[in-house]
Amino acid sequence: AQSVAQPEDQVNVAEGNPLTVKCTYSVSGNPYLFWYVQYPNRGLQFLLKYITGDNLVKGSYGFEAEFNKSQTSFHLKKPSALVSDSALYFCAVRDMGRGGNKLTFGTGTQLKVEL
Amino acid sequence: GAVVSQHPSRVICKSGTSVKIECRSLDFQATTMFWYRQFPKKSLMLMATSNEGSKATYEQGVEKDKFLINHASLTLSTLTVTSAHPEDSSFYICSARSSGGANEQFFGPGTRLTVL
Numbered sequence: 684a685q686s687v688a689q690p691e692d693q694v695n696v697a698e699g700n701p702l703t704v705k706c707t708y709s710v711s712g713n714p715y716l717f718w719y720v721q722y723p724n725r726g727l728q729f730l731l732k733y734i735t736g737d738n739l740v741k742g743s744y745g746f747e748a749e750f751n752k753s754q755t756s757f758h759l760k761k762p763s764a765l766v767s768d769s770a771l772y773f774c775a776v777r778d779m780g781r782g783g784n785k786l787t788f789g790t791g792t793q794l795k796v797e798l
Numbered sequence: 799g800a801v802v803s804q805h806p807s808r809v810i811c812k813s814g815t816s817v818k819i820e821c822r823s824l825d826f827q828a829t830t831m832f833w834y835r836q837f838p839k840k841s842l843m844l845m846a847t848s849n850e851g852s853k854a855t856y857e858q859g860v861e862k863d864k865f866l867i868n869h870a871s872l873t874l875s876t877l878t879v880t881s882a883h884p885e886d887s888s889f890y891i892c893s894a895r896s897s898g899g900a901n902e903q904f905f906g907p908g909t910r911l912t913v914l
Contacts, residue, residue, distance in 0.1 A: 719905070726804070726891050727842075727905040773841065784830070786893075786903060790841045 685710045685778040689789035696764045696796055704759040704792045706748075706774030715777040716757040717786065718748055720770045727773065733757060744768070764796045800826045802894050804906035811882055812914055819877045819909045821892030827872035828894035832903065833865070836889045848875055882913040 686709045696702045708714055715734050719727040731742025738750045748759045757774060774789040801824040811817050821831060830849050834842040846862075848854035848869035856862045864886075866878040875894075879886055889910055893903040 724889070724908065724910065726802075726907040727893075729904065771839075784847065785844060786832075788841045791839075793839075 685776055685787045687774050687776050687787055687789035689774055689792045691792050693793040698766050698796050698798050699763050702761050702764040704772050706757045707755050708776045710778040713779045715779055717775040718759050719773045722770050766796050769796045800904045802904045802906040804892055804909050808910045810912045813883055814881055816878055816880045817882055819890055821875045821906050823873045823894040826896050830895045831869055831875040832893040833877050834891045884913045887911055887913045
């Protein structure tokens, strides 16, 4: 079965500093990987995805993520954090090796960016 | 990106009543729609997957007679919570995806259901 792990419940970072939100996955076939952001009482907003090609994926709002097949990781990064980046971040995977129809989400990481 | 709307955004109802939540894809045809439930500070739990014109596929542990899903057109899916109880109070989020490939899912803004 496919699964996603986000080992950190919360990440705190000072504004202007780089941020990393960790994600590892497990699938039997090729993974399609996604990052979503959720603000309070709102739905999920798509940030970026990895399907194939370049391991470094650039997305919305200056975020990027690096696909690492050997480590089965897809960490989300941003060079300089903003207070407005404070939100709940979800990593998700679809296992295309099983004709994947479902997205499996991690448990979410609360990012808090402070002045 | 594509837009998915949900209505209502908030609903408060009495125990025992039924509540219908609508999910619409506004600028694309959604062959597949998904309904999720999210508890506070928790991840999204997939409830069911629906394909236009066919019966929904429910995840294990989700009562299909309680959570009725209808995907009558390529732009509309509805979730009806029947005989609602306080434990059904939650944040319900729908998601839509167009056919094929690795298209990302687009999520609605969610519906906050409170059952008194």
